[in-house]
Amino acid sequence: MTDVREIKPLARVNAAVQVPGSKSFTQRALVAASLAEGTSLLRNALIAEDTGRLVEALRLLGVQIVSSGPDVIVTGTGGRIANPGRELHLGSNGTAMRFLVGVAALGPGDITLTGDARLCERPLKPLLDGIGSLGVSSDYRNAPGYPPVTIRGGTLHGGRVVFRDIESSQYVSSILLAAPYAAGDVEVEIRGSAVSRPYVEMTLAAMKAFGVAVEKRSEALFAVRRGQRYRACRYLVEGDLSSASYFFLAAALCGGTVRVANTNFWTHQGDVRFLRVLKELGCGVAATDQWIEVSGGKLVDGDFTASMEDFPDMVPTMAVLAALRPGKTFIRNVSHLRLKESNRLEALVNELAKTGVRAGELEDGLVIEGGAPRGAEIETYNDHRIAMSFAVLGLVAPGMRIRNPGCVGKSFPGFWTELEKLYGST
Numbered sequence: 001m002t003d004v005r006e007i008k009p010l011a012r013v014n015a016a017v018q019v020p021g022s023k024s025f026t027q028r029a030l031v032a033a034s035l036a037e038g039t040s041l042l043r044n045a046l047i048a049e050d051t052g053r054l055v056e057a058l059r060l061l062g063v064q065i066v067s068s069g070p071d072v073i074v075t076g077t078g079g080r081i082a083n084p085g086r087e088l089h090l091g092s093n094g095t096a097m098r099f100l101v102g103v104a105a106l107g108p109g110d111i112t113l114t115g116d117a118r119l120c121e122r123p124l125k126p127l128l129d130g131i132g133s134l135g136v137s138s139d140y141r142n143a144p145g146y147p148p149v150t151i152r153g154g155t156l157h158g159g160r161v162v163f164r165d166i167e168s169s170q171y172v173s174s175i176l177l178a179a180p181y182a183a184g185d186v187e188v189e190i191r192g193s194a195v196s197r198p199y200v201e202m203t204l205a206a207m208k209a210f211g212v213a214v215e216k217r218s219e220a221l222f223a224v225r226r227g228q229r230y231r232a233c234r235y236l237v238e239g240d241l242s243s244a245s246y247f248f249l250a251a252a253l254c255g256g257t258v259r260v261a262n263t264n265f266w267t268h269q270g271d272v273r274f275l276r277v278l279k280e281l282g283c284g285v286a287a288t289d290q291w292i293e294v295s296g297g298k299l300v301d302g303d304f305t306a307s308m309e310d311f312p313d314m315v316p317t318m319a320v321l322a323a324l325r326p327g328k329t330f331i332r333n334v335s336h337l338r339l340k341e342s343n344r345l346e347a348l349v350n351e352l353a354k355t356g357v358r359a360g361e362l363e364d365g366l367v368i369e370g371g372a373p374r375g376a377e378i379e380t381y382n383d384h385r386i387a388m389s390f391a392v393l394g395l396v397a398p399g400m401r402i403r404n405p406g407c408v409g410k411s412f413p414g415f416w417t418e419l420e421k422l423y424g425s426t
Helices: 023-035 049-060 094-104 125-132 170-181 198-209 241-254 270-280 312-324 335-339 344-354 384-393 405-410 415-421
Strands: 004-006 013-018 039-043 064-068 071-075 109-114 137-140 149-153 159-166 186-194 215-218 221-224 234-236 256-261 284-287 291-295 304-307 328-332 358-362 365-369 401-403
Touching: 013 241, 013 415, 023 039, 023 049, 023 071, 023 094, 023 170, 023 198, 049 064, 049 094, 049 405, 094 109, 094 125, 094 149, 094 170, 125 137, 125 159, 125 170, 159 170, 170 186, 170 198, 170 221, 198 270, 241 256, 241 270, 241 291, 241 312, 241 384, 241 415, 270 284, 270 291, 270 312, 312 328, 312 335, 312 344, 312 365, 312 384, 328 358, 335 344, 344 358, 344 365, 344 384, 384 401, 384 405, 384 415, 405 415
Parallel strands: 013 256, 039 234, 159 186, 304 328
Antiparallel strands: 004 401, 039 071, 064 071, 109 149, 137 149, 186 221, 215 221, 256 291, 284 291, 328 365, 358 365
16 A cells, blocks of 8 residues: 655744755765775765665775764775676666766776666766767667666776767766776866756865866866876765755745755755745745755745756756746746656646646746645655655645655655654744
């Protein structure tokens, strides 16, 4: 029988909550620390299903990793990757799949990467073509351009990788993360469109923290000089703004104030742009380098367009906000969300319809006509962001029920505990 969690409505919020470390920074730091010489301490790392998959794979590649709560001790390999002698199964973790293509390129012999059925529907061809231009060949088991894929490592040369009109910045990050251990200088160029560019800046920041400089020759050209190596360090993972967004949304929908600890407004995380949208739509935002606080206000009505290519993980959060806001909301430049843990655009249209909200897919996003959503049983498609967004909608739409609530464990295992804090604060 499918597990279902019912959400209790809430009149107003006045709460302080905690969110785990950034999933994006945790995964970048894990890769850099794993390739470094020496032992690193990652503090406030995200311990969740996704990062667990990456840790398990890195251990099989010869990395020693020990966790103690949110602190992770990583004894790196100095770039000397072991052959695991078995497939690396990454579950639904698309970031790990892409980052480990680059790591596997450094290893000896054939290394096969696979995952669950949905992950094997997500494209890899631009990245595999990219490492191919640096001398690393690969084979597909099933559909060309999709996992499972075997990387024939050990021959990562220098050279230039050119990406054209890519649907994921993780291709760029994968090459950059592995580049210090290539035989020569590596250049990565982006031509045409590329979504989620702030995530490349996060990669550059993580690499710098571990002692590798990336030369940013333009907004679309990056270079890593040969001979650099990651150095072990103590690394503090800042709070995850994707996770924090659900509590910012709660303040926007319910009124009142929510403060999220361990978050930083002056961050490389692209999701900080969601706060600017909230301000534009009538919410108050206050921040220090230790916390961010959102206060709900009367939502601005009328047509509104949000171009969200730089913070696409916020689209489910934005869609729920749009469901309550009077007027039409156009969410643009996020066509790649059809390739995430679920087809997020289709999923959002389907589930908003259950609540009585009119929504439709556009070629590159969504249009949502705000109204008065009602409770419904929400199918989550095993997608953590669908579950958390609609859970917050349940604070103002009585009778909301979330199927498979455990799927939040992918990125935020403590979500339901933190959500309960909103009730004890009024």
